[in-house]
Amino acid sequence: MKRSVLLGVLLLVGSLSMAAAARTDLPGSLAPAAQPQGPRVIDIVKLKDNLYVLTSSTPGNPATFSGGNVAVFITDGGVTLVDTKLAGWGQAVLDKVKSVTTKPVTRIINTHTHGDHTGNDGFFGTTVEIVAQENTKTNMEKMDAFKGDNAKFLPKKTYKDKLTLGSGKERIDLYYFGAGHTSGDTFVVFPDLKVLHTGDMFAWKDAPFCDRSNGGSCVALPQTLSKAIANIKNVDTVIPGHSPMMAPKDLQEFQRFTADLLAETRAAMAAGKSVDEASAAFKVDKYPGYKTERVKAAVQAIYDEIKK
Numbered sequence: 001m002k003r004s005v006l007l008g009v010l011l012l013v014g015s016l017s018m019a020a021a022a023r024t025d026l027p028g029s030l031a032p033a034a035q036p037q038g039p040r041v042i043d044i045v046k047l048k049d050n051l052y053v054l055t056s057s058t059p060g061n062p063a064t065f066s067g068g069n070v071a072v073f074i075t076d077g078g079v080t081l082v083d084t085k086l087a088g089w090g091q092a093v094l095d096k097v098k099s100v101t102t103k104p105v106t107r108i109i110n111t112h113t114h115g116d117h118t119g120n121d122g123f124f125g126t127t128v129e130i131v132a133q134e135n136t137k138t139n140m141e142k143m144d145a146f147k148g149d150n151a152k153f154l155p156k157k158t159y160k161d162k163l164t165l166g167s168g169k170e171r172i173d174l175y176y177f178g179a180g181h182t183s184g185d186t187f188v189v190f191p192d193l194k195v196l197h198t199g200d201m202f203a204w205k206d207a208p209f210c211d212r213s214n215g216g217s218c219v220a221l222p223q224t225l226s227k228a229i230a231n232i233k234n235v236d237t238v239i240p241g242h243s244p245m246m247a248p249k250d251l252q253e254f255q256r257f258t259a260d261l262l263a264e265t266r267a268a269m270a271a272g273k274s275v276d277e278a279s280a281a282f283k284v285d286k287y288p289g290y291k292t293e294r295v296k297a298a299v300q301a302i303y304d305e306i307k308k
């Protein structure tokens with residue numbers, strides 16, 4: 001393949017994976033189209049001696065468009081992964097894990113259903129314990145990637161509100177606080193390490209993506225985030241869904257952003273404004289570093305949800 005053609009394919013693949021992440025209809029079913037044709041590059045960040053992050057995409061570099069941030073938690077008995085990135089990246093994920101430990105992957109926690117977080121569950125085989133909130137399992141059952149014979153890769157262990165895995169230094173706490181990005185998002189806490197993985201409940205510094213086709217709700221999101229902030233204490237590092245590492249104050253700021261967005265959208269709707277007018281009027285000045293690329297889609301989602 002000519003270099004220019006290859007570059008075009010890479011850019012297309014990159015935009016497809018971004019589109020898959022942004023679409024409101026079953027992003028998981030779009031994941032296979034987003035498989036990279038070229039090199040697969042995953043960067044790794046060390047947070048603690050036994051906790052690493054296989055990072056999400058680097059803007060402008062399609063070879064890194066691998067899907068969400070993956071936590072790699074190393075225990076005596078094996079490695080727990082939080083999420084598994086886009087389909088087609090399984091070997092690249094495993095190679096990176098092997099670069100920091102000889103232990104096998106024994107457990108996967110899926111923060112939610114989307115294909116950029118569950119894409120390689122099957123790659124790790126049926127001997128791996130897959131864990132998710134019960135609504136996420138229901139959402140995953142609707143995905144093409146988990147139909148037919150692949151249903152054997154669905155989570156076998158589910159929970160409703162809280163689940164603790166392991167004990168002592170190896171303890172992991174899973175919490176569900178309500179709808180937001182989807183209907184089944186898990187907050188994963190490593191208490192001994194003071195680290196929280198939020199999945200896409202806090203993906204980036206921009207408006208949230210609320211996937212209404214999977215039970216997501218931008219109307220419920222501010223309250224769900226408040227509950228998480230009130231209940232999850234003693235954390236100093238936050239692993240977001242798709243951004244570099246954050247601090248608890250960033251999560252608190254994002255909660256305020258989502259509450260402001262909801263309140264202003266409600267007011268605009270009550271004043272008879274259109275979605276275009278409402279999203280243009282929403283100012284992010286008091287949120288340094290925030291983008292507005294996703295504001296219109298979020299405002300639309302709030303309009304649709306309230307109208308219903």
Ligand SMILES: [Zn+2]
Nearest residue numbers: 112114181200
């Ligand atoms: Zn997602």
